[in-house]
Each structure stands twice: as C-alpha cells, then as structure tokens.
Amino acid sequence: DGGITQSPKYLFRKEGQNVTLSCEQNLNHDAMYWYRQDPGQGLRLIYYSQIVNDFQKGDIAEGYSVSREKKESFPLTVTSAQKNPTAFYLCASIPDRGLGNTEAFFGQGTRLTVV
Amino acid sequence: AQSVSQHNHHVILSEAASLELGCNYSYGGTVNLFWYVQYPGQHLQLLLKYFSGDPLVKGIKGFEAEFIKSKFSFNLRKPSVQWSDTAEYFCAGTQYNNNDMRFGAGTRLTVKP
Numbered sequence: 001d002g003g004i005t006q007s008p009k010y011l012f013r014k015e016g017q018n019v020t021l022s023c024e025q026n027l028n029h030d031a032m033y034w035y036r037q038d039p040g041q042g043l044r045l046i047y048y049s050q051i052v053n054d055f056q057k058g059d060i061a062e063g064y065s066v067s068r069e070k071k072e073s074f075p076l077t078v079t080s081a082q083k084n085p086t087a088f089y090l091c092a093s094i095p096d097r098g099l100g101n102t103e104a105f106f107g108q109g110t111r112l113t114v115v
Numbered sequence: 116a117q118s119v120s121q122h123n124h125h126v127i128l129s130e131a132a133s134l135e136l137g138c139n140y141s142y143g144g145t146v147n148l149f150w151y152v153q154y155p156g157q158h159l160q161l162l163l164k165y166f167s168g169d170p171l172v173k174g175i176k177g178f179e180a181e182f183i184k185s186k187f188s189f190n191l192r193k194p195s196v197q198w199s200d201t202a203e204y205f206c207a208g209t210q211y212n213n214n215d216m217r218f219g220a221g222t223r224l225t226v227k228p
Contacts (some may be wrong), residue, residue, distance in 0.1 A: 020171075108158060
C-alpha cells in the first residue's frame with residue numbers, strides 16, 4: 001500500500017540532544033512538509049520541500065533542520081537550539097510541485113517528548 | 116506572510132443542529148483552500164477543496180463550504196450534524212502555483228448525542 005510512514009510513533013530524548021524524525025513516502029510525491037501540532041495552535045509549518053535538494057523555511061524553522069537527498073525521504077532534525085521541542089510532529093506530502101491545488105496526505109505523526 | 120485563521124476553537128452542538136465553522140485567509144491572488152478533518156486517533160483527511168469555479172463546494176459526509184472572495188472567507192457548513200462528526204477541523208490554504216501550505220489553529224467540534 002502507498003502511504004507516508006513516520007517513525008517512531010513515540011520518541012523520548014534528553015534535553016540538549018539532537019534527534020532526527022523519519023518521514024518516508026512511496027507515493028512518488030514531489031512536495032513534502034513538516035508541521036508541528038500543539039493544542040490550540042493547529043498545524044504550524046516548520047519546513048517544506050518542493051523537489052529533491054530544495055527546501056524552504058516555514059513559520060517556525062528556528063531550531064530545526066531538514067534534508068531532501070531522495071524524493072522519498074524528508075527527515076527532520078530537532079536540534080538542541082529548539083527551546084520547546086516537546087510536541088506532535090506531522091509529515092505530509094502532495095503529488096505536484098507547482099500548482100498548490102492538490103490534496104495533502106499525512107503520516108501518523110511522531111510524538112516527541114524531551115525530558 | 117500568508118496565513119489562515121479559524122476563530123472558533125471549540126464548538127459544542129447537539130445532534131441534528133446546524134454547523135458553521137469560520138475560516139479566513141490572508142492570501143492575495145488566486146487561492147486554493149481546503150478543509151481537513153482529524154477524527155480521534157486518526158490521520159488528517161480531506162473533507163473538501165476549492166480551486167476555482169463554483170464557490171460552493173461540496174465534500175464528503177454532507178459537508179460543504181462557500182468561498183467568498185470579498186470576505187476572504189471559506190466557511191464550512193453542515194445542515195445537520197451527527198455524533199460521528201465529533202472531531203477536529205482544520206482549514207488550510209495555498210496560493211496558485213505555490214505549495215506553501217498553511218493551516219488554521221483548528222476547531223474542535225463536540226456533538227452531543
């Protein structure tokens with residue numbers, strides 16, 4: 001079955017450590033996204049990528065980094081510079097890379113807890 | 116920066132009541148607008164979308180939304196809600212020819228049986 005896989009579902013890290021969240025899709029989609037979901041704040045865009053080796057900052061990119069070396073993969077690193085990293089992180093993808101008019105598909109999310 | 120806003124944070128209705136959830140956007144030019152729903156413990160899924168043409172868009176499960184360009188709005192409606200509509204609803208938007216997709220803060224809908 002085609003879809004978006006985020007792993008792991010739950011992740012615990014100590015404060016001060018970098019952590020990388022995985023997002024893989026086998027839908028052959030061009031554009032991929034990372035969002036952070038906090039209660040009462042909806043989905044806030046961290047980064048998105050429209051094509052391999054390209055990515056753009058969203059509203060809350062500080063303290064995060066991404067790479068897009070392969071079309072299928074868009075990992076997100078939460079660095080120690082992110083002041084409030086505990087959150088639910090959602091990865092999404094859409095098929096085309098230009099028109100902005102297609103449905104987004106979402107992964108199941110990763111809940112990161114930093115202690 | 117472009118943004119999408121939802122002003123109703125939590126709406127509580129009884130079954131069979133009518134629903135209208137507000138969504139406003141700040142994009143200029145041609146916009147693409149979406150409503151997504153997230154049922155408890157499930158992925159976000161698309162309810163409906165607007166690209167162009169008829170401003171009244173019909174989606175799944177009896178939902179519809181009306182694009183009013185003069186008001187920068189895309190409100191979601193349903194004439195008669197059911198207990199199974201209990202979920203969180205998100206409005207989202209992009210501009211034509213741009214995949215920068217922004218979401219509103221979400222509205223939690225609770226339908227009492």
